[in-house]
Amino acid sequence: MSDYGHPLEFGSFITPSAADPTGVVELAVSAEQAGLDLVTFQDHPYQPGFLDTWTLLSYAAARTSKVRLAANVTNLPLRPPAVLARSVASLDLLSGGRIELGLGAGAFWEAIQAMGSPRLSPAQAVQALEEGIDVIRQLWDATARGPIRVDGEFHRVVGAKRGPAPAHDVGIWLGAYKPRMLALTGRRADGWLPSLSYLKDGDLAAGNRIIDEAALEAGRKPADIRRLLNIGGRPDALELTDLALNDGVSTFILASDDPDDLQRFAAEVAPAVRAAVAAERAGARSPQPASAFLAGVSAAGVSRPAKRPVTTAGRSPFTVTPTPDDGVRRASTVVWDERTRPTGPAPDPDRTYTAHDLATGRHLVQVHDGLRGELAQIHDLIDQVEAGTLDVGAARSHINTMTMRQNNWTLGTYCESYCRIVTTHHTIEDRSLFPHLRRADPRLAPVVDRLEQEHHVIHEVLEGVDKALVTLVSAADGLPALREAVNLLSDTLLSHLAYEERELIEPLSRLGMQ
Known part of the structure; x- marks a missing residue:
């Protein structure tokens, strides 16, 4: 090996x-x-x-x-x-x-x-x-x-x-x-x-x-x-x-x-492989349900269980930095009150962590970074489609042209793939990671409960993206609805990921993925 x-x-x-x-x-x-x-x-x-x-x-x-x-x-x-x-x-x-x-x-x-x-x-x-x-x-x-x-x-x-x-x-x-x-x-x-x-x-x-x-x-x-x-x-x-x-x-x-092959390779295969390999390097153990989260699941549902633990001598203070929420909001809709989010226990300032411990929390940030990067690509694709249509009236008269159809379907396929990745990621957290954290440290229960509630809200937001995609491929004026739906996805998902990292990367490093 x-x-x-x-x-x-x-x-x-x-x-x-x-x-x-x-x-x-x-x-x-x-x-x-x-x-x-x-x-x-x-x-x-x-x-x-x-x-x-x-x-x-x-x-x-x-x-x-x-x-x-x-x-x-x-x-x-x-x-x-x-x-x-x-x-x-x-x-x-x-x-x-x-x-x-x-x-x-x-x-x-x-x-x-x-x-x-x-x-x-x-x-x-x-x-x-x-x-x-x-x-x-x-x-x-x-x-x-x-x-x-x-x-x-x-x-x-x-x-x-x-x-x-x-x-x-x-x-x-x-x-x-x-x-x-x-x-x-x-x-x-x-x-x-x-x-x-x-x-x-x-x-x-x-x-x-x-x-x-x-x-x-x-x-x-x-x-x-x-x-x-x-x-x-x-x-x-x-x-x-x-x-x-x-x-x-x-x-x-x-x-x-084939550009479609390259798109699938980048959007579906690469993120899943990165997550699986990072999980192995972080020392996830197999078999355990939670390891599927760290191993990552591709849009095709491919997961990789870990095979061996990683141990590193030496301990240090907690040095993994959560990604801050920049506060930027794009959508006109607000789906939750961020002020009501509970917080977990403060980290012990005298505790030290092994490199193995730190890698677990760091990997959560890496997985989230992959989701953030792909979300940015969705916005970029929308910009390209919008620039190609000039305006909705012109798009209506040219809806059957190859360029317009290709742009719409490329965008639609990418969004659908991304939504599957996010949904799978959240499902595995809910079914395995969160129960473990509740058992290992009951003080985290309010935070875990809130994160699960937000997952349900994000699921509804993803459903809105799916509906907007249907409109996009069936009507020339569907792009504004898709833009608003993806803006709302950005607001909710980026806020949620920042909150999750702030509250969980230290507990994950402290409690592990048993």
Whole structure:
């Protein structure tokens, strides 16, 4: 079982088709709007049906503002490492630190030879890649004295000046499968990036062993190397959670050119996997009903029970900060009186907590942050739909156009998915977490009672969102009703989450999830 502790990331693997260049870029934009962390493109310079990947990366970087980008993976035999290093550093500076570097030793050698690069044996290709990494790292190290000196068998760069340095520490991820490449990954790389379709059962575990051993021999920690994985199809949360907890994968990159697949991956699968892995790291025990809350449930109802406790030596004061309520209210309706909310017992100022204790309360905040982030995306989608309709009268006459229908259904699907996640989250709290807190500390009973009452109110608010969605897809003037319904959801949910964190993160850290 391997979990290297890296934060989870989710990305897309897009075909750089020259037949639809605009569509390729729009997929990158869609991936960012969906909330993915990473956009990657194949790099096959000998393929006439593909756009040049580094030109595409530059264009996509200009069209996006948050998502990170990378080649998956760069064909080093056709990309001289010194020039490549400057390309990466330049684009990283221009994009505000959003470029990573996937690297490969080369494949499809006949096509590579046809483009003018000599054919290399497997051993030679690995050596050339290691020399190339030396060139790249030296060129990026703009603070070191003296010019670059790599006098290799395949790459000789002697006397070139250093710089520019990238805007951030660019990760070098190797597409590796064989023992030589895996060992090189452990010695020199920041990440391992294979494709699941090329692996057999047991290959991830075997690859991890080789990488870890090589890392230790080189004086590095196995956790220095992030484990990434290209995946296809329609993966579910349970499958990816297994890969994260058992094989150490922390970055999942979905190979799909379907924007609906990317939307589902970001909105449903990613939050469930993040919650499940965070629960395991927080030390939730299985079996126990409350662990389902920490494990998280996706919109498809996939949960992950924890397998092992985590213990950490050392104790400290309570340091987890609840998210404050900013007091902003958007809706014209008020569904409860916040002044009547009870408060629980004050924390003992002399009590100390282990890292395990603190992780339990901290994870509640992380789960809530996922809900807050997706709620913000709903508002963003509404803004996009509203901007596309111009006004309700124009929308009425163009209701049957593809753009309008796609905008409405995309928004509707996203809202429905989000509402399912919130409802499941609250149901599990009510059935398992809250009874435990009542038993463990009766002083919390008034707070728990109020939280349960608010869950019922939020359920009614979610029902209002569903009704507004029906109006949206059946009438051109349904958007204002949906906006008001989502505004009310924002008011109630953000207020409720802040109250719950204020009252429960310390008791959860003190009482645990028995």
